[in-house]
Amino acid sequence: MIAESTNAKAPVQLKENIFQLNAKCKIYLIRGKKRNILIDSGLPSESELIEQQLQELGLSKRDINIVILTHEHIDHIGGVPYFSAGTIIAAHSLAANKVELQDEFVLMSKAFSHSVDDFHIDIHLHHGTIIDLGGCVLQVLHTPGHCSGAICLYEPTSRVLFTGDTIFAGGTLGGIFPSGNISDYVLTLKQLSKLKINELYPGHGRISTRPDEDIEKAINASVNLINDTKFLFDALNAKDEFAQVMKSVSTYSKRV
Secondary structure, eight states: OOOOOSOTTSOEEEETTEEEEESSSEEEEEEOSSOEEEEOOOOGGGHHHHHHHHHHTTOOGGGOOEEEOSSSOHHHHTTGGGSOTTSEEEEEHHHHHHHHTTOHHHHOTGGGTOOOOSOOOSEEEOTTOEEEOSSOEEEEEEOOSSSTTOEEEEETTTTEEEEETSEEGGGEEOOOOTTOOHHHHHHHHHHHTTSOOSEEEESSSOOBSOHHHHHHHHHHHHHHHHHHHHHHHHHHTHHHHHHHHHHHHHHHHHHO
């Protein structure tokens, strides 16, 4: 076991083979019998911090076989260029496309005062992909809503769900960012509610030990958001506004 530390940036052991590294986002290390995996990679500026935490566990970045990105935002993908060429970088195909095209509208690197360069994805993941680490298996679940390329990773033996920014402890939603939408969010959460989960390991904040309760709260919050949006459009009387716009366009077209 890793001894508890007063250092907030020290790694924490969660299970026999699962560790939490602390950066702008929570990074998870899973030590399998065949290979070691990191879930997410932090910001570009946190490379040294992550290296230090790995060293406390007797590892270096060269010992990481695969880095799995839960989605395409810079605080989760930023450390990718700092891993060796022997480390495989994996992400959902929709996230991979944005990363490889350096789509700043979605990556949001400028919001964190970082630039996007030298990013690559080696493997495109899909819903249902199985990753065997040796003594531990991860199931890839495509979970759009926060953004289109978001995934969660489910470990069925310990019944642990790595959620990235899809859902946080307390049932808090990760927010809807460019390429995400609330309707997908509702479907994602309903699908997650069917899993047998003991703990949620999110990309930010504390761990959830009441996943069923938190997912139900998140479902209710997302449905309420849809309803609130409907009320907003009703208040704006969108139909009449649209009709007025079309009338103006028609009038202008006749003049031309």
